Amino acid sequence: MASFDPDRISLPDGHYIHGRLVPGTGALAVSRPSDGKVYAMLPAADAGCVDEAVDSARRAFTHSDWARRPPRERARAMRRWADLIEADIDDLAALESLGSTRPIDQARAWDVPYTAEGIRFFAEFADKCGGEVAATASDHLGMQIAEPLGVVGAIAPWNFPLSMTCWKVAPALAAGNTVVLKPSELTPFSAVRLAALAVEAGIPPGVFNVIQGSGPVAGEALCRHPGVAKVTFTGSTETGRTIMRACAETGPKPVTLELGGKSPQLVFADVPDLDRTAQTLAAAITGNAGQVCVAGSRLLVERPLLAPLVERLQQRFASLEPGLTWHSGTRFSPLISAVQAERVETIVSRAREAGAELLAGGTRFETDRGGCFYRPTILQVETSDNPAVREEIFGPVLTIQAFDDEEEALGLAEHEVYGLAAGVHTADLGRALRAVRRLSAGTVWVNRYGRSHDYILPTGGYKRSGIGRDLGRAAFEANLHHKSVLIDLTP
Numbered sequence: 311m312a313s314f315d316p317d318r319i320s321l322p323d324g325h326y327i328h329g330r331l332v333p334g335t336g337a338l339a340v341s342r343p344s345d346g347k348v349y350a351m352l353p354a355a356d357a358g359c360v361d362e363a364v365d366s367a368r369r370a371f372t373h374s375d376w377a378r379r380p381p382r383e384r385a386r387a388m389r390r391w392a393d394l395i396e397a398d399i400d401d402l403a404a405l406e407s408l409g410s411t412r413p414i415d416q417a418r419a420w421d422v423p424y425t426a427e428g429i430r431f432f433a434e435f436a437d438k439c440g441g442e443v444a445a446t447a448s449d450h451l452g453m454q455i456a457e458p459l460g461v462v463g464a465i466a467p468w469n470f471p472l473s474m475t476c477w478k479v480a481p482a483l484a485a486g487n488t489v490v491l492k493p494s495e496l497t498p499f500s501a502v503r504l505a506a507l508a509v510e511a512g513i514p515p516g517v518f519n520v521i522q523g524s525g526p527v528a529g530e531a532l533c534r535h536p537g538v539a540k541v542t543f544t545g546s547t548e549t550g551r552t553i554m555r556a557c558a559e560t561g562p563k564p565v566t567l568e569l570g571g572k573s574p575q576l577v578f579a580d581v582p583d584l585d586r587t588a589q590t591l592a593a594a595i596t597g598n599a600g601q602v603c604v605a606g607s608r609l610l611v612e613r614p615l616l617a618p619l620v621e622r623l624q625q626r627f628a629s630l631e632p633g634l635t636w637h638s639g640t641r642f643s644p645l646i647s648a649v650q651a652e653r654v655e656t657i658v659s660r661a662r663e664a665g666a667e668l669l670a671g672g673t674r675f676e677t678d679r680g681g682c683f684y685r686p687t688i689l690q691v692e693t694s695d696n697p698a699v700r701e702e703i704f705g706p707v708l709t710i711q712a713f714d715d716e717e718e719a720l721g722l723a724e725h726e727v728y729g730l731a732a733g734v735h736t737a738d739l740g741r742a743l744r745a746v747r748r749l750s751a752g753t754v755w756v757n758r759y760g761r762s763h764d765y766i767l768p769t770g771g772y773k774r775s776g777i778g779r780d781l782g783r784a785a786f787e788a789n790l791h792h793k794s795v796l797i798d799l800t801p
Contacts, residue, residue, distance in 0.1 A: 312638035329515025346680035355523035370516030381437035388433035391511035458486035468494035566778035571730030588622035600706035632683035651682035654705035661698035729772030
């Protein structure tokens with residue numbers, strides 16, 4: 311399946327609680343980013359619906375065999391789940407691209423396979439991280455026993471609905487927890503399909519539940535619910551603060567937060583292949599139309615390369631044309647909504663008023679399809695207090711600043727608020743490693759930019775870019791708590 315008719319896709323209408331679709335009152339209009347058409351009315355969970363989902367998850371945690379199931383059997387069920395996801399690629403990819411910013415070709419080539427393989431990755435931790443024996447006196451035996459937390463509340467973002475659901479749900483289930491997930495109300499449907507496939511794979515009903523609704527109502531109720539043991543969230547720093555406050559006031563309970571970013575890319579004059587570097591830089595800000603937490607949105611370039619690099623980026627940006635997400639061959643995504651488009655326009659306008667020079671883009675694409683497509687944009691700025699440098703835009707907007715030496719580059723790279731990711735492009739290994747040590751970022755890529763299929767590498771932020779880590783062993787262990795045991799061995 312490549313291109314498809316968006317009006318012929320069947321939607322899973324309702325919440326998914328205790329292994330079945332639960333209808334609700336349609337209260338939230340859901341629009342397609344590609345053409346702006348309202349294509350569904352989403353049931354909006356209230357506190358009562360959240361209670362029902364959390365109660366289902368608690369009953370599954372205490373009465374099903376999921377937490378007590380032998381770890382290898384838990385892993386086996388998760389691998390069956392991953393197999394079913396891959397087999398369901400046509401329906402899942404269509405659901406994903408229909409109402410999100412993910413073109414169908416990318417959903418098939420990346421999002422669905424990445425989700426399935428991520429579930430397999432975390433399944434393998436089930437029988438490999440069970441605690442440890444502690445060093446104690448010879449007449450005692452000390453142990454730390456790893457145990458699941460209970461019900462994990464998960465809130466996933468709209469920019470990569472399937473893979474972000476995997477990040478939240480897979481490590482929690484592998485550790486023996488149960489989950490109540492609230493997907494974004496902008497991209498709500500693929501998560502329901504995932505939950506149904508989990509039950510089909512043999513994961514007990516109630517282990518993975520999905521509630522629909524808004525953040526201020528359903529999300530807030532989930533975070534504040536006394537039956538929720540932990541909350542994991544990906545999204546804005548502002549919303550992360552709200553979630554942390556709710557978890558503190560009703561717990562305290564642990565949180566994992568992957569939040570905003572304003573990630574720098576440092577390009578030194580010794581890069582061996584400027585064309586390849588330009589391709590990497592362009593993809594880092596135009597992928598998903600810049601709607602990526604780790605988007606490489608701040609380009610810092612050594613002065614001799616400024617003009618030739620800008621020329622190459624202008625050429626690449628000019629070659630991108632918008633397309634409907636359900637059309638095969640689409641290379642450039644829409645913005646998620648008119649609200650987001652207005653935000654991008656406002657920040658670009660403020661940046662230019664503050665002295666930024668527009669080198670490319672700066673306007674919407676003119677299209678008769680509807681939807682909001684914003685041209686890839688380059689702003690050359692002189693100072694780091696420009697709004698386009700300071701604020702997370704979440705659109706295809708790249709700022710450029712020139713530097714004259716390594717120390718100046720590292721100073722420009724530092725951001726007072728964000729520290730999610732960074733890129734370093736150089737042929738000098740020593741310089742790269744010096745930059746890695748100095749950069750305040752949870753992830754640093756060298757001579758590349760963006761994630762791979764290396765799920766073992768955790769991701770997360772410094773400063774206000776988050777707390778805790780997704781992916782890697784750290785994500786699995788964040789879904790466990792440890793019980794200390796000391797046994798007296800004397801007769």
